[in-house]
Amino acid sequence: MPTPDVRSTVDTAIGIAVDGGLHHLDPADDLERDADTSFAAARERSDRLERAIVADPVGHRLLTGDRPTGDLHLGHYIGTLANRVRLQNLGVQTFVVIADYQVIADRDAIGPIRERVRSLVADYLAAGLDPDRTVIFPHSAVPALNQLMVPFLSLVSVAELERNPTVKAELTMSNRPLGALLFTYPVHQAADILCCGGTVVPVGRDQLPHLELTRLIARRFNDRYGPVFTEPGALLSAAPVVLGTDGAKMGKSRGNAIALGASEDETAAVVRAARTDGERRITYEPDRRPEVANLLTIASILSGEPAERLAERIGDAGAAALKRVVTEVVNESLRPLRARRRELVAEPEYLDSVLLRGIATVTTVAGLTLDAVRHAMGTTYLQR
Numbered sequence: 001m002p003t004p005d006v007r008s009t010v011d012t013a014i015g016i017a018v019d020g021g022l023h024h025l026d027p028a029d030d031l032e033r034d035a036d037t038s039f040a041a042a043r044e045r046s047d048r049l050e051r052a053i054v055a056d057p058v059g060h061r062l063l064t065g066d067r068p069t070g071d072l073h074l075g076h077y078i079g080t081l082a083n084r085v086r087l088q089n090l091g092v093q094t095f096v097v098i099a100d101y102q103v104i105a106d107r108d109a110i111g112p113i114r115e116r117v118r119s120l121v122a123d124y125l126a127a128g129l130d131p132d133r134t135v136i137f138p139h140s141a142v143p144a145l146n147q148l149m150v151p152f153l154s155l156v157s158v159a160e161l162e163r164n165p166t167v168k169a170e171l172t173m174s175n176r177p178l179g180a181l182l183f184t185y186p187v188h189q190a191a192d193i194l195c196c197g198g199t200v201v202p203v204g205r206d207q208l209p210h211l212e213l214t215r216l217i218a219r220r221f222n223d224r225y226g227p228v229f230t231e232p233g234a235l236l237s238a239a240p241v242v243l244g245t246d247g248a249k250m251g252k253s254r255g256n257a258i259a260l261g262a263s264e265d266e267t268a269a270v271v272r273a274a275r276t277d278g279e280r281r282i283t284y285e286p287d288r289r290p291e292v293a294n295l296l297t298i299a300s301i302l303s304g305e306p307a308e309r310l311a312e313r314i315g316d317a318g319a320a321a322l323k324r325v326v327t328e329v330v331n332e333s334l335r336p337l338r339a340r341r342r343e344l345v346a347e348p349e350y351l352d353s354v355l356l357r358g359i360a361t362v363t364t365v366a367g368l369t370l371d372a373v374r375h376a377m378g379t380t381y382l383q384r
């Protein structure tokens, strides 16, 4: 999931978490400095990984996923979906986990889960993921994956889990006491990744701590029991950050998102309500005019026209003209995807069959991984 403003969310959460019940906090300055250095290092590793993938696509296995909490939007498309499709088309083995158990990490109700999962699969396929090449599966349907959680939990300490800034941010936003599943879901995510032998995980900045934990778990397991896992690498999105139409993070439930499945009229309404500023003349100045710049960025990414040129072309015609351009570009470029999506939504049995195929594949793969794990640990003592 792209979480464009996650830096600020995470930073705020680090500040707030002092009252939020998590202790062992370093001073915020240190954390921020560490985060910057390790982000630069992660970016470098990611660039190297990207080159290695292009050189040998079939030698890599990609695993990524989403929580089925609502419809995917333009931010997802630009931030991750388009990249998944690109890697799939390069020939990378691709797995996409629908993290249905993660839905209840920060809320009590699982929601209209069947509809949401089908809608997610429709988004994936309409965007270009191909079930003949990409394995799409909900993790609740794969017992072997979930059993990996048990040995994995033995490999990390409570203090290590407490240090995770993304969990802290989610705890703050959830506005409820810290549940044990929210606390440990990064370990569950390690099971998603490692059960499938994922070597590449495309992530936004917020997911980097989870990937570090996955690498730690793989390393510790291998050290303790023998070599079973490959440490996966994080592939950071190269796409520019896209915000919602109010200048905040684009979110499923914030009313500032353009859903992939929205109608052209709904799209027009969301864009029309977008926040801009008091200046008539349209210019591309991301620092001084973030809302206007964000709209220009969206139109620029989808149309291929540089944001500065777009701004110049609109000029004194003002915000209303800018919004007309954005609406047109979004509707135009999403038209084929939306048409395909409508066809897919009308065929729920087909969408379910895609998942059943994915579940069958992952059941086999995760079963083999669990066998290797149990064998390495010696818990297969009753088998001969």
Ligand code: TRP
Pocket: 001, 063, 064, 065, 066, 067, 097, 099, 102, 189, 192, 193, 201
């Ligand atoms: N936590 C991820 C998110 O909120 C979703 C996810 C679950 C995931 N399992 C994963 C992402 C494994 C990458 C790999 O977006």
